[in-house]
Amino acid sequence: MKFTALAFVFTASSAWAFTPSATIGRTSTSLHKTIPKFDEVCETTGVTLTRFMSEVAMLNPEISELTTLFGAIDTSCKAIANLVKRSQLPSSSTLGLEGEVNIQGEDQKKLDVITNDLLKRALRFTGKLGVLASEEEDEPVDLAKNEGEKASLLVEETEKYVVVFDPLDGSSNVDAGIPTGTIIGIYEHDDNCAIDEVKPDVCLANTLQPGTSLVAAAYCLYSSSTFLVLTLGSGVFMFTLDENIGEFVLSKPNVKIPETSSIISFNEANIEKWDAPMKETVYNWRNGTGKSGKKFSSRYIGSMVGDVHRTLLYGGVFGYPGDTKNKNGKLRLLYEGAPMSFIMEQAGGLSTTGTERVMEIVPKQVHQRVPVIMGSKNDVQEVIDAYAAAGN
Ligand code: AHM
Ligand code: MG
Secondary structure, three states, X not given: OOOOOEEEEEEEOOOOOOOOOOEEOXXXXXXXXXXXXXXXXXXXXXXXXXXXXXXXXXXXXHHHHHHHHHHHHHHHHXXXXXXXXXXXXXXXXXXXXXXXXXXXXXXXXXXXXXXXXXXHHHHHHHHHOOEEOOOOOOOOEEHHHHHHHHHHHHHHHOEEEEEEEEEEEOHHHHHHOOOEEEEEEEEEOOOOOOOOOOOHHHHHHHHOOOXXXXXXXXXXXXXXXXXXXXXXXXXXXXXXXXXXXXXXXEEEXXXXXXXXXXXXXXXXXXXXXXXXXXXXXXXXXXXXXXXXXXXXXXXXXXXXXXXHHHHHHHOOEEXXXXXXXXXXXXXXXXXXXXXXXXXXXXXXXXXXXXXXEHHHOOOOOOOOEOXXXXXXXXXXXXXXXXXXXXXX
């Protein structure tokens, strides 16, 4: 299915470094990512996302502009949830395949094009948009050129964040009522992109940062409930949309994935094409001859956000390995693999290609694919060990 991913650069009043309590290693040149402080309010279920973020901003003033971004994400996820929910009603007949014409002769718009525009606008109206990268574009685009004076001025004011996203992952599932999701990653802008002396190539290349440089990641899941799950680099927080009050409320602070489990979530139709270590590990799990001796069950929606969400809560291994046909699998590193790996690791899980930590891979292209195996620590470690034993 065709999807769109976007990257934006946002201004921020100051860099992320705000509490020198801990520093996370990163491969990027000048960034010193530190861990935000949280207090009791951020651990209290029922607190709204808005309240949560203002508490985070109060405790960590330097990230107040990240709060603005999450305000836009909050609104966008509610709007997308509504669009997805209504998309199958006869009154929504203008939603369909891009380029198709509906029965009334009106042009139809694909949901992922609409949700893409929606997120783009919501983030732009935080007033800080600088760069866009889209599946519709071969390369990231400097939006300041298109936005004229105003955009340039805003970019001049301060430092920046880069936001990458997949607006509606799994959107081919919508017609069948199957869960879909939005995946978002937020990076700090590299200091090398000097705002007063515009260097488009350097600035645009800021979308190509490894997951270790992420300062925040989030996904929204549109399913039986609408969930917004986020990390700011210090644990994972799960919010559920309370439709009665129209707010995301904290339903699970400090989400931790079980260390071991007996659930696998792969497109097992591809198993014969996988690398031998991957194939053998899954065969062992299926037969109960793996490390735990447990016989694993399969649960696969075919919609990454739904599969990862279940994996986070119940434990297990979700993956889309490379195969003989697609060496790097199907999932995209920048706006699927890396942000979801950040969330998974922050919940105590692991994420690997089999031979490399997904978070450490530096993207060479915006739409680059990556093999992903993520989930419960002990189970993913079994895959890593199998690759190592095979000499990889
Ligand atoms: P998409 O970005 O085109 O929607 O594709 C990504 C989706 C993931 O959500 C899911 O994990 C995967 O494709 C499923 O692929 P398959 O149908 O090959 O099992
Ligand atoms: Mg996708």
